[in-house]
Amino acid sequence: AKDLGNTSFNVDVKGSGLKLDNTDTKLKGVVSLFQFKNYSYRNINVDGELSKKLFSGTVNIDEPNVALSFHGQINLKETLPQYNFTADVEHLRIDTLNLMKVRGEAEIGAQLRINLKGNKLENMQGQILVDSFNYKADKVLYHINNITLTSDIAGNTQALHLASDNIDADFNGHFDYASLGDAFRGILPQYFPALSKPSTDVISHQDFTFDIRFKNMDLITERFLPDWRVAPNTTANGRFVTGDNLIEFNFFSPQIQFKNFKLFDEKLTLNTEREF
Numbered sequence: 001a002k003d004l005g006n007t008s009f010n011v012d013v014k015g016s017g018l019k020l021d022n023t024d025t026k027l028k029g030v031v032s033l034f035q036f037k038n039y040s041y042r043n044i045n046v047d048g049e050l051s052k053k054l055f056s057g058t059v060n061i062d063e064p065n066v067a068l069s070f071h072g073q074i075n076l077k078e079t080l081p082q083y084n085f086t087a088d089v090e091h092l093r094i095d096t097l098n099l100m101k102v103r104g105e106a107e108i109g110a111q112l113r114i115n116l117k118g119n120k121l122e123n124m125q126g127q128i129l130v131d132s133f134n135y136k137a138d139k140v141l142y143h144i145n146n147i148t149l150t151s152d153i154a155g156n157t158q159a160l161h162l163a164s165d166n167i168d169a170d171f172n173g174h175f176d177y178a179s180l181g182d183a184f185r186g187i188l189p190q191y192f193p194a195l196s197k198p199s200t201d202v203i204s205h206q207d208f209t210f211d212i213r214f215k216n217m218d219l220i221t222e223r224f225l226p227d228w229r230v231a232p233n234t235t236a237n238g239r240f241v242t243g244d245n246l247i248e249f250n251f252f253s254p255q256i257q258f259k260n261f262k263l264f265d266e267k268l269t270l271n272t273e274r275e276f
Helices: 177-190 218-224
Strands: 004-016 024-036 039-041 044-051 054-063 066-075 082-093 106-117 125-137 140-154 157-164 167-174 207-214 228-230 234-241 246-258 261-271
Touching: 125 218, 140 218, 177 246, 218 228
Parallel strands: none
Antiparallel strands: 004 024, 024 039, 024 044, 044 054, 054 066, 066 082, 082 106, 106 125, 125 140, 140 157, 157 167, 167 207, 207 234, 228 246, 234 246, 246 261
16 A cells, blocks of 8 residues: 555446445546556556456556556455456566666566466465566567466465476475575574574474476576576476475586586485485
8 A cells, every 4th residue: 555656537437336345336437647656657548347346357558668458357355366367568667667676677578367366375276377478678688488387276285387488397285485485594504504593483384395497597597697507407306394304405407607617417415314
């Protein structure tokens, strides 16, 4: 709410209800001004229905810093929100729109198909499909043909699958993403005393396996890790169980490079159950 600013609109409203819980309304018209994160969006065309926390319809924005079209449903009526829509993002200037902090100018474009429910990664079920993803950083354009993120949940077990031009990955088990980093930092100092533990003890339940396959990593390394190069067919897999203080990690790379320093056919294995 603190990111929202002024709103001005000329929208034809037909229906009943004044609150989001009981409204049943048809909307058609133009939102001439909508302020978010200190940016003023203008001339947003809306055509849809809002019924008891369910929006169904289309939204189109066309201005110099953002051009996109949305069609589908957002359902907030259930315990977990549900999303079923397509969005064609022609261009979106994430630096100018103040959506995230980046170095220099940054623009993205993509075609999205979203069919999922959930309000955080741990309970997300469904699929996110991204086609023709373009990331323009200053004057350099990076392109990814397809990205697919799929999540299935059965009981307390989640299966998370990522497929893309750059990385394929599978995670299976129970995750607590918010405390994942602190959980690692809490266990590793028991085996590597030179590492410091978190200042406070973190209660975290992690029990999952992972299998990551690196393909073409140039888009990531060139922009975000310019000193590194990771060869295709690099793999990382293992398991992490906080209850048993267990970390299994296996890494292999045909070639990994940091600045002018290169390693070939590098293997790294870590198993906290073993005696050293």
